[in-house]
Amino acid sequence: MNKLIFKLMVPVLALTAAVSCNQKEHIDYDLLSGDWKLTTLGGVPVEDLGLDGRSLDVYISFDGAGSFETFQRLSDSDRYVRYDGWYSVSGSVASGQYSDGVMWATDYVVSYENDNLIMTGGTETCVYARAQIPSEVRDDAVPPFWTRSADGETVPPRFL
Amino acid sequence: MLGCSKEMPSPAPDGTAGYAEAKIINTPAEAAEGSILVCLDGEGAAGALSGALPEDIDSLLAAYDAVSFERVIPYDVRHEESYRKYGLDRWYRVTFAPDFNPELVAPALARLNAVDKVQYNTRMKRTSDLKSYAPAAGMASASSQLSFNDPYLKDQWHYYNPGDMALSTNARAGADVNVKDAWRLTAGDPHVIVAVLDEGVQYTHPDLAANMWTNPDVNDDSDGYKDDLHGYNFVAKSGQITWDKPGDSGHGTHVAGTIAAVNNNGIGVCGIAGGSSGNGSDGVRIMSCQVFDGTDGGTTDISSEAIIYAANMGASILQCSFGSLAGTVTNDADYENRAQGIEAQALNYFLDNAGCDAIDGGIAIFASGNESQSMAAYPGAYRRLVSVTAIGCDNLPANYTNYGYGCDIAAPGGEYYTGSTYSESTCILSTMPTEPIDEVGTDGQPTGSQTVPEYGYMQGTSMACPHVSGVAALGLSYALKMGRHYTQDQFMSLLLTSVNDIDHLLSGSKRTMYNNSISQMPLSPFKGKMGSGTIDAWRLLMQIEGTPVVTVKVGQEQGVSLEEFFGGGASSVLLNSPEVEPLEIDEMNAIGLLGQPYVKYGKLYIHPTRIGSVKITVSALVGGDSENASDTPSGQRVKREVSIMARANVSENGGWL
Numbered sequence: 001m002n003k004l005i006f007k008l009m010v011p012v013l014a015l016t017a018a019v020s021c022n023q024k025e026h027i028d029y030d031l032l033s034g035d036w037k038l039t040t041l042g043g044v045p046v047e048d049l050g051l052d053g054r055s056l057d058v059y060i061s062f063d064g065a066g067s068f069e070t071f072q073r074l075s076d077s078d079r080y081v082r083y084d085g086w087y088s089v090s091g092s093v094a095s096g097q098y099s100d101g102v103m104w105a106t107d108y109v110v111s112y113e114n115d116n117l118i119m120t121g122g123t124e125t126c127v128y129a130r131a132q133i134p135s136e137v138r139d140d141a142v143p144p145f146w147t148r149s150a151d152g153e154t155v156p157p158r159f160l
Numbered sequence: 161m162l163g164c165s166k167e168m169p170s171p172a173p174d175g176t177a178g179y180a181e182a183k184i185i186n187t188p189a190e191a192a193e194g195s196i197l198v199c200l201d202g203e204g205a206a207g208a209l210s211g212a213l214p215e216d217i218d219s220l221l222a223a224y225d226a227v228s229f230e231r232v233i234p235y236d237v238r239h240e241e242s243y244r245k246y247g248l249d250r251w252y253r254v255t256f257a258p259d260f261n262p263e264l265v266a267p268a269l270a271r272l273n274a275v276d277k278v279q280y281n282t283r284m285k286r287t288s289d290l291k292s293y294a295p296a297a298g299m300a301s302a303s304s305q306l307s308f309n310d311p312y313l314k315d316q317w318h319y320y321n322p323g324d325m326a327l328s329t330n331a332r333a334g335a336d337v338n339v340k341d342a343w344r345l346t347a348g349d350p351h352v353i354v355a356v357l358d359e360g361v362q363y364t365h366p367d368l369a370a371n372m373w374t375n376p377d378v379n380d381d382s383d384g385y386k387d388d389l390h391g392y393n394f395v396a397k398s399g400q401i402t403w404d405k406p407g408d409s410g411h412g413t414h415v416a417g418t419i420a421a422v423n424n425n426g427i428g429v430c431g432i433a434g435g436s437s438g439n440g441s442d443g444v445r446i447m448s449c450q451v452f453d454g455t456d457g458g459t460t461d462i463s464s465e466a467i468i469y470a471a472n473m474g475a476s477i478l479q480c481s482f483g484s485l486a487g488t489v490t491n492d493a494d495y496e497n498r499a500q501g502i503e504a505q506a507l508n509y510f511l512d513n514a515g516c517d518a519i520d521g522g523i524a525i526f527a528s529g530n531e532s533q534s535m536a537a538y539p540g541a542y543r544r545l546v547s548v549t550a551i552g553c554d555n556l557p558a559n560y561t562n563y564g565y566g567c568d569i570a571a572p573g574g575e576y577y578t579g580s581t582y583s584e585s586t587c588i589l590s591t592m593p594t595e596p597i598d599e600v601g602t603d604g605q606p607t608g609s610q611t612v613p614e615y616g617y618m619q620g621t622s623m624a625c626p627h628v629s630g631v632a633a634l635g636l637s638y639a640l641k642m643g644r645h646y647t648q649d650q651f652m653s654l655l656l657t658s659v660n661d662i663d664h665l666l667s668g669s670k671r672t673m674y675n676n677s678i679s680q681m682p683l684s685p686f687k688g689k690m691g692s693g694t695i696d697a698w699r700l701l702m703q704i705e706g707t708p709v710v711t712v713k714v715g716q717e718q719g720v721s722l723e724e725f726f727g728g729g730a731s732s733v734l735l736n737s738p739e740v741e742p743l744e745i746d747e748m749n750a751i752g753l754l755g756q757p758y759v760k761y762g763k764l765y766i767h768p769t770r771i772g773s774v775k776i777t778v779s780a781l782v783g784g785d786s787e788n789a790s791d792t793p794s795g796q797r798v799k800r801e802v803s804i805m806a807r808a809n810v811s812e813n814g815g816w817l
């Protein structure tokens with residue numbers, strides 16, 4: 001009897017183990033898809049970042065099929081700057097490239113907690129809540145500010 | 161340098177000659193005949209106002225057959241208290257016979273107790289050669305890129321220069337004020353008034369009329385100005401503005417057009433802040449403050465009165481394409497502290513009291529002058545004013561431009577000889593008086609030439625100056641649209657850092673008319689001397705749009721480019737006495753700084769150790785090496801607040817992920 005129970009339990013345990021391995025290794029594109037709004041950066045709420053009277057504000061939209069957009073307000077303007085590009089997910093790691101060819105700053109480990117999307121890049125964790133991107137953010141968004149370089153060509157601003 | 165030696169009065173028997181001499185605050189170089197200015201002490205001024213002139217003044221005036229003794233700035237009960245703060249209520253103009261030499265009376269006036277200061281009434285010059293040339297049909301081909309339907313816009317390379325070889329084999333793309341994209345955001349706002357101190361502006365010109373300022377209180381003459389509908393003629397002391405007397409050149413009409421010729425009206429040219437509707441509903445307003453009238457005018461008293469009028473009547477920007485010859489006054493201390501001339505005080509009055517809802521105070525913009533001197537002419541060189549140098553369509557210093565100390569910024573002024581070949585289309589195209597005017601030579605006799613009618617090309621720092629005025633006006637228009645408000649200092653900082661670098665081009669030489677022949681003009685003398693860079697309207701609007709957050713990486717020291725804050729010339733501007741205001745402990749802790757950030761070789765060095773954000777104020781000097789007013793024209797400290805966000809991951813293009 002004990003041997004039977006033991007024999008029965010092993011497959012059950014194996015099954016359980018197999019299920020939890022998949023939850024760690026596979027991110028469902030459907031879960032990643034949708035509109036998200038940044039709530040904290042490294043544990044700091046966005047209201048405490050940004051400039052006088054305006055918090056840092058970032059929206060990301062993943063379409064579930066490999067394209068993304070970001071709408072970010074990293075200034076004291078009312079306008080959002082729109083970036084776009086492609087992303088892919090392998091296991092729990094998301095990586096991406098902007099449409100101007102620049103890669104994402106890093107790959108991100110993606111997870112979920114209480115319906116929040118958590119993207120961790122190295123030592124930094126960003127938490128995003130589900131939120132539909134407001135139409136005025138989409139409609140009034142501008143491309144990244146293009147400056148005139150020393151040789152007269154327009155180039156996007158470069159940050160280290 | 162011209163006329164630097166002080167006037168030596170004949171010694172008085174009681175040995176007060178030295179003291180009296182010190183009261184004469186400028187030299188007779190370029191002094192107008194027939195008049196002189198005096199600043200009375202408080203008691204003398206009070207007496208004069210009530211009609212009781214001190215007796216010794218009275219008898220001196222009689223001894224020299226003085227014709228009149230009147231306040232330079234007319235009494236106005238609404239502004240008297242303000243005038244008193246600047247001493248403007250104490251300045252009087254003494255007039256004599258028209259050819260009277262003021263040097264004969266200056267020492268005697270200076271010896272009077274009731275006289276605090278004596279100032280020669282300097283005659284200033286328009287900063288162009290006053291010649292104009294007609295546009296040819298069918299030149300450059302940039303029209304498909306441009307948003308307005310004005311037929312001559314394609315020839316205004318100074319607004320948008322794609323580097324068309326048909327314009328010049330030396331034309332360089334980007335040698336313009338970069339206004340094309342700015343026009344998508346704003347093309348003007350009628351609440352922004354630009355006072356054009358110059359020859360009269362032809363307010364009936366079909367391509368200017370709709371953007372002329374109209375005095376809402378023209379029937380209120382209590383300020384002493386009658387019929388001042390579109391401005392005032394301070395030379396003739398009349399509301400009737402004129403622009404076509406012998407000796408006039410169309411200069412005022414030309415500079416007004418660069419600022420606010422009516423855009424999109426199917427005729428003529430464009431103006432930087434000329435609106436977009438075609439009917440004048442959304443351009444800035446031009447106020448004609450006429451200080452030149454034929455061969456008359458241009459003196460200190462006339463310009464001072466016009467400056468006060470402009471402030472009181474609601475102007476935000478003073479556009480002044482004139483000045484003394486460079487070198488006549490050599491530093492700010494001469495000009496303001498020691499001299500305390502009436503014009504300096506009038507300008508301070510404007511800078512402090514003018515403005516609109518977007519700015520507390522006014523902006524005064526001057527041409528740097530055309531003597532190829534390594535110093536700006538005054539008054540433009542004065543630290544609080546903007547002095548503009550000129551570039552050609554090759555993005556290089558024009559062969560006539562002043563440069564160096566006192567020069568704050570560069571803009572297109574045009575150049576006949578960009579390269580070996582004479583050309584007019586490489587000059588600045590704008591509105592001209594609609595009827596030709598007889599030109600008059602320096603001897604006062606007709607030359608036989610006439611100005612070109614309606615639209616024409618001119619060259620000079622006179623033409624560069626209104627480009628900066630126009631961009632400043634566009635910036636204030638955008639500030640109004642965005643609901644932004646600035647102090648005078650803040651807006652000056654924005655304006656002077658909205659530039660593209662020119663220094664990287666200033667080596668070797670360029671072929672042009674130089675030393676009276678076609679030859680190679682060396683460029684390295686201009687390096688670091690053209691001001692902060694060439695004005696860029698798009699940058700200004702972007703700076704007004706919002707202050708960007710610069711993202712830096714946690715855990716390493718890095719040098720951050722401040723181009724967005726100090727313009728494309730950041731590396732050269734920030735070489736000049738850069739400072740970072742020290743951060744408080746809690747600010748340092750916000751991003752875990754172990755040491756204060758600093759600027760080196762044009763970059764901000766910072767080493768955050770934790771995620772967070774903090775604001776830093778960075779400043780540098782423009783237009784001079786020091787803030788000490790007594791050596792040379794002193795520099796203007798421009799400050800920009802930079803917001804730094806520290807995080808672990810920073811992309812190369814500013815994207816969040």
